[in-house]
Amino acid sequence: LLGSTSHRVLMHASVPVVLVRTPPHVDPTIAEEHDGRRPLVVGVDQSAGSQAALRWAFDEACRRDVGVLAVHALDAPSAPTLRALGVPVELVASRLTQARSTARQEVDEQIDRALPMAGRPRLDRLIDDGAPVSALLRYATPEHLLVVGTRGRRGFAELGPGSVSHQCAHHVTGPMVAVPSRPPATRA
Numbered sequence: 001l002l003g004s005t006s007h008r009v010l011m012h013a014s015v016p017v018v019l020v021r022t023p024p025h026v027d028p029t030i031a032e033e034h035d036g037r038r039p040l041v042v043g044v045d046q047s048a049g050s051q052a053a054l055r056w057a058f059d060e061a062c063r064r065d066v067g068v069l070a071v072h073a074l075d076a077p078s079a080p081t082l083r084a085l086g087v088p089v090e091l092v093a094s095r096l097t098q099a100r101s102t103a104r105q106e107v108d109e110q111i112d113r114a115l116p117m118a119g120r121p122r123l124d125r126l127i128d129d130g131a132p133v134s135a136l137l138r139y140a141t142p143e144h145l146l147v148v149g150t151r152g153r154r155g156f157a158e159l160g161p162g163s164v165s166h167q168c169a170h171h172v173t174g175p176m177v178a179v180p181s182r183p184p185a186t187r188a
Contacts, residue, residue: 002170010150010169010178016056019169019176021142039067039124041140042147043132043164044107048181049149054114056179057147058121067122069144072107073135074099074127096129103127133167142174150180 002010002019010017042057044050054070061068076099082092107125128135140146148165165178 006169007166010166013178014180016177016179019172019178021173021175038141038143038145039069039122040064040145040147041069041071041136043136043149043168044070044072044110044125045132046106046110047149047151049151049165049179050110051114051149052181053147053149053177053179054111056177058115060145060147060177061121062119065121067124069124069126069139070107070111071126071128071135071139072103073132074103074129075131076129078129100127100129132164133171136164136168137171137173140168140172140174140176144174146172146174146176148176148178150178 006019010019040057040061042053044054057068074096076096079089079092083089104125104127107127111123111125126139128138130138136146136148146168148168150165151163168176169178
């Protein structure tokens with residue numbers, strides 16, 4: 001589990017925070033096969049935190065000369081759930097296709113706002129039907145660096161249900177960077 005100090009740093013930091021987990025067991029065959037060229041995985045939505053995370057991931061990917069996998073989660077109800085509610089299968093398929101298309105456009109817009117075409121690392125986009133945390137953790141294996149934005153919540157909002165970055169920090173198996181959407185505070 002994430003310790004209380006790590007949790008507070010993650011929630012209050014005004015600069016990117018790197019969380020590195022100690023793997024419980026490292027398989028030497030996987031370590032030998034790893035080429036150090038795995039893409040960074042970054043969560044993308046319509047938030048300011050997502051923009052900050054995209055910019056950070058692009059900069060880091062350029063430094064490492066690796067690609068970026070931009071993951072957007074639809075958080076769509078599963079087809080069996082909708083069928084159980086009596087929603088026709090054709091309607092489910094049609095709505096999912098429409099939601100994926102809209103999400104792809106939104107992701108492209110976010111990426112274009114984060115970084116112009118020139119100087120952009122290799123980039124793949126993935127629209128996942130699942131919930132945000134599940135989608136990010138599915139693609140961010142222990143060999144990938146997961147990059148997520150934070151809203152930088154303070155005060156009473158911090159006591160509420162966990163955000164995506166908070167939940168990822170608790171469950172990620174590899175390294176993670178939480179990038180705040182707000183700029184660092186200046187000292188007078």
